Amino acid sequence: MEISSMVDNMTGLTHDRPVQTSSFCQQFPSVDAAGNYDVVNNVVIPTPGAPDPRAQNSLRQSWEMNYQEAAIYLQEGENNDKFFTHPRSAHALSAYLFAHNHLFYVMELLTAVLLMLLSLSEAPAVPFLRLDVYIHATLELLALALVAFELGMKLRWLGFHTFIKHKRTMVKTCVLFLQFIEAIVVLVRQTSHLRVTRALRPIFLVDCRYCGAVRRNLRQIFQSLPPFIDILLLLLFFMVIFAILGFCLFSANPADPYFSTLENSIVSLFVLLTTANFPDVMMPAYSKNRWSCIFFIVYLSIELYFIMNLLLAVVFDTFNGVEKMKFKSLLLHKRSAIEHAFQLLLSRQRPDGVSLKQFDGLMRFYRPRMTARDRFLTFKALTYSDTTMLSLQDFYKFYEVIGLKWKARRSGEYWFDDLPRTAFLIFKGMNLLVKSKAFQYAMYLVVAINGIWILVETNMVNDGVSWTHVVPLSYIIFLTIYGVEVLLKITGLGPMTYFSSGWNLFDFSVTVFAFLGLIALAFDMEPFYFIVVLRPLQLLRLFKIKQRYRNVLDTMFELFPRMASLGLTLIIFYYSFAIVGMEFFAEVVYPNCCKNSTVADSYRQINVTIGNRTVLEEGYYYLNNFNNILSSFVTLFELTVVNNWYITMEGLTSETTHWTRLYFMTFYIVTMVVMTIIVAFILDAFVFRMNYSRKNREPLDDPEDEKGIVFETEVSQTEALQTLDLYKHTLGVTNLSSLQDMCVALERSGHSSLVFQGRRSRTKSDLSMKMYEEEIQEWYEEYSRTNLQPDETFHRELDSPEANASNSIN
């Protein structure tokens, strides 16, 4: 191909009109839903050299609109927003743009967080955060008004019909309305009433753009519910049968409080399900008749060891399926978004490809802060088959390349290549040293000795006071060794290489912490002593030695975002339960309460005289209360861990009513669901990872190997200059420093071309793509069979003779 035609292709003719016009575009009638093409938009190639400035201008506007809509489609694809919420008019567009930027998202998030945090200050409040009623009620009203404003923007963007059809938004609106009224009531009465509805506040948080992961988790939990509930019923059914049996067998024993009535019997067996009262519940019966243990062994074997595991199996199985389906629908949604965007970028003259000009226009909307050079390189990375035009097939890879960070591949191996000879040799030596096995193992040895040293030292001190006041010599010695190691590694590998490895980052931060701890010790800053105790974390480095640990820890890091979102989901459940708990159980338990319950001991607080000292013997359980939201969270965590949870339950029950148990049992079942899903998630993720590395025979054993996605593209000098030229003159982009830098770098390097590398870390989606390779092809085929795009219909119409005939009017 000649250079001139190539440039021509790359730029796209400036007079070329888009094939399909954006729906935001008001100048031209838009394409209607059926994909029928309007004849107004026909191809007219103005005679070159005599462009009509007015037509040129409107044409440019039309393109800009197209770029924007394409960018919106791609965003929708990325965020998994359904297309029925796609803005349909210029009117909607402005609202959409207003509601879709990080400033708005942050506002949304902050409002929701503020609303949730209010419960810290509302009665029953955390003591040092207590606010007067009129202050927190006003704050709440303000936050709710903000939420209302956000909903207003959404209404404007979605239009009334879509708005009321969007379930989540409708629920949010109703909750908002309710909260508004209640807040006003509180403000008027100047006192809080029983506001259980505060438990609904997390809905505002869940609806935030940034909480998409939490929404997905919740959806997954609800999808796993039906089979879960089935098995739960089986569980409860056996429980009831055994309760009747237990009542019949053991109620004759007056020393046995656990089975004295049918209700007690059911509660005891429910608690036994969690093992929390285990040998105790058996003991009275066991002491009377040794064979009665069979009842309990059978019950636990069936319920705990069989049905509970069945629960996990069923959830795990559902989870597996749901994960795959979710991946599939996301993938197909993205594909569809790409197709929509592609149609908008096509020009009349070259209807099967997108030129750099159009792509650049799109990217300016899609990633406003991307440099011109990166836009150009991304375009180059996408065009595999043809170097000047993007086909739809190329464009399908859009989401794979969009996150790449571009960098010129270093011509030399080391960062010190350009230094003078002597320095080079020194650094080279260091490099070889820190890369050598001997050095690594020496460091492992040091870490191991350090670990043993810490253990011995701690064991010898054994009163826990003296160690904080002097700086032990060993501390300084080991810290020096670690410091030297860090410095050697940074200089030997170069800071960039050093900090690109997660393990090195870990080393670095632990060493820095240890150093801070030393300073804290030396200057006797007591509140920072806790840093010192983080020293043993150094020992974690030992786990690099073994393949499996690296695998585990890598997977852990990969899982971290999902784990965090699951944790957040759990916190949302906690929040709702904490509010309900506070409304009903605040200030209910106190030292020496619950005297007429079976768990009075755990609440007892008495002074005992031992010898000549008076010691306070405490039951402590009064601390597990719902007196404020922080205490409630701790109490709920204790309930999650399950052990001894019945003490809290029985204590509160004895001070309130029997129905209190319902709260605790519901909480137990809810956390059981969430916890089972967390377990299923961890299981699934690990088994997936292991299958993946087995299937792909991934080496995974080079600890320094940066596992990531790498794309490479070569740019020749002439190409670079032409692109610069094109950008300067044709596209009218102003900020070209990145491209200019590239040209300068090319010139300076002395080579005729330079290879650029785009890197990004690997995501779960990349792994899934590889795992489901074959299935994905099937999905695509199925998708293109069942889902013949309106755009494709349109295409065929365009190609057909009738369409061509009708095109000749304008």
Add this chain to the structure above:
Amino acid sequence: MEISSMVDNMTGLTHDRPVQTSSFCQQFPSVDAAGNYDVVNNVVIPTPGAPDPRAQNSLRQSWEMNYQEAAIYLQEGENNDKFFTHPRSAHALSAYLFAHNHLFYVMELLTAVLLMLLSLSEAPAVPFLRLDVYIHATLELLALALVAFELGMKLRWLGFHTFIKHKRTMVKTCVLFLQFIEAIVVLVRQTSHLRVTRALRPIFLVDCRYCGAVRRNLRQIFQSLPPFIDILLLLLFFMVIFAILGFCLFSANPADPYFSTLENSIVSLFVLLTTANFPDVMMPAYSKNRWSCIFFIVYLSIELYFIMNLLLAVVFDTFNGVEKMKFKSLLLHKRSAIEHAFQLLLSRQRPDGVSLKQFDGLMRFYRPRMTARDRFLTFKALTYSDTTMLSLQDFYKFYEVIGLKWKARRSGEYWFDDLPRTAFLIFKGMNLLVKSKAFQYAMYLVVAINGIWILVETNMVNDGVSWTHVVPLSYIIFLTIYGVEVLLKITGLGPMTYFSSGWNLFDFSVTVFAFLGLIALAFDMEPFYFIVVLRPLQLLRLFKIKQRYRNVLDTMFELFPRMASLGLTLIIFYYSFAIVGMEFFAEVVYPNCCKNSTVADSYRQINVTIGNRTVLEEGYYYLNNFNNILSSFVTLFELTVVNNWYITMEGLTSETTHWTRLYFMTFYIVTMVVMTIIVAFILDAFVFRMNYSRKNREPLDDPEDEKGIVFETEVSQTEALQTLDLYKHTLGVTNLSSLQDMCVALERSGHSSLVFQGRRSRTKSDLSMKMYEEEIQEWYEEYSRTNLQPDETFHRELDSPEANASNSIN
């Protein structure tokens, strides 16, 4: 094919010699290991009509030997015995046969069980089973002598070299030797010394033929160990880090006994790992500083919620792989056994197929109690491609058809087809009734009402005494309804059909139990009251309504054998730990012991005066002791359930030494391994089942559908008669009643042929066969590529001209 030639084919010519001779056969030199064929065994077809009786006799003996060896090969394939233990001479054969029959197996099992049961009577004995030292020591010596005799037989059968190479046998021999000496020492001293080695007794049980499943489980546990230990180290490592941290943070608090020393700190966190001491361990620190809960939350999140689940994930993953590999090796082993057997059944004249005669000969050794008819039908079921000869391809299906139960397919639909018209109509009506949906749902309704009734009734009685002494009217009414239902169903469906469904069997037995309960009530037989309380089990029938429950319960039944073997494995571990526990901790705890431990409350036994009554307030934990093997088992079960296990541990530790904790911690880790494997097994089995039913779109929703493997084969009248003739005259089989019955049935039916159905229930192996269909083909190919059989080599030699030349000598 003509009938005569068919019969000829079916029978196999009587003069035909085997291609390969059995290694037991002493008359003919045998085939040596390299598969070189001995020329003595060459084909000589005696002139018909003038058979040489001596030659005939030796030929028959030779065939018999071949049948026997083939049967042994097939047994080895079935039992997964390695071929290197295959008997190699007539000498070994007799020992092999002696050691391989059910009588011997039962003896083996009984000896092992006796040895294990001895611990009931040895000090510390269960009170009412106590035996004098000389009695139990003599019994032990006797049992050990029996074991020695069994080992002697094995030595004779395996030969010395194989014997010492067989690891399990060698371990058994060593243990036997040790036990022998110890038993003699006990008998001489007339008192038991510290006999921890008794913990090795389960080895005799594990080595039993009938305990193959336990052996497999143990192997699987050991295979899962390496990854398990890796993650366990990670777990313990974090534990130690946190222990140091906790010691540093909390040891300054004098009210906190949990972190007072480093050892306490480690023990507390180990117990916290099991959650057994949860909120308590946090409370002293929490009451001082509310933020200290973060330490515990982080610890539990990392250890309990992350690493523990990781443990499960790793074991589950290994388990998955191991299950598949096990299935593969079993499959290939069976295939190889079939090939070995097939070679032994081939005759010189027709070297590619096995005739009925040879097959029948084989079956007489392989399944001595199978009837002649079933042998014939099995042969027919195997021969798909050619109706008269078994090719190797046909023979590969041997294990699939061997377990079939054969029955003539009923010509009519109902069992009452042959009854007179009126009776037929009545029964037909009953049949339609019990099969109708309305009847089923009416019964569900009755069961549901019964359930509610029982609940209400139990709740109303609420003192647990009166219900036992009068027969409530409702009991009689419901029992009558169930009784009528059972009778209707039996008569309507016919007893055979009725009892072939597991659900019906369940209904039947519950109803019978209820009836027995009624009798017990009516005649006031107090010890049988427990039967009455089994009534609510009727409610289980409600779970038939829903598809998922049927799936779950069916899977449960399928899993039952494996679950039982896993339970047995657990019991074996329990046994060893119980012995060690009894040796060290017998009679250590008693009421009001452990006064200077933190758990003294749980052992306290005091009289408390409440009002004017004196009540014994009991701590009960002294009941969790190691005073005899039954108590030890209960104690160990409590430790398995984990809750409050530290009370038992601390109690014993305070009365003995600190090293006691090691016993408990080891036990915890061992049960953790076994329990994790059980969970992994349940997970795996269910996920496998669900995948299977998804993959095969199995309907699974007809509750009356008997899920099983069915083979059909059609027998014509002439064929039956010929076979009878053949058996009578040629094979000399005496017990032909089954074949004669078949002929009679054929004649009476009036049809020219009769279809026989062979049925067996479906096993996991069948499911696996279907699941891994594609992989199995690959395995077979790989197997036949890498594992060119000596027999095949031999075959090719036979076909080559040199072999033919050398064959002409005899």
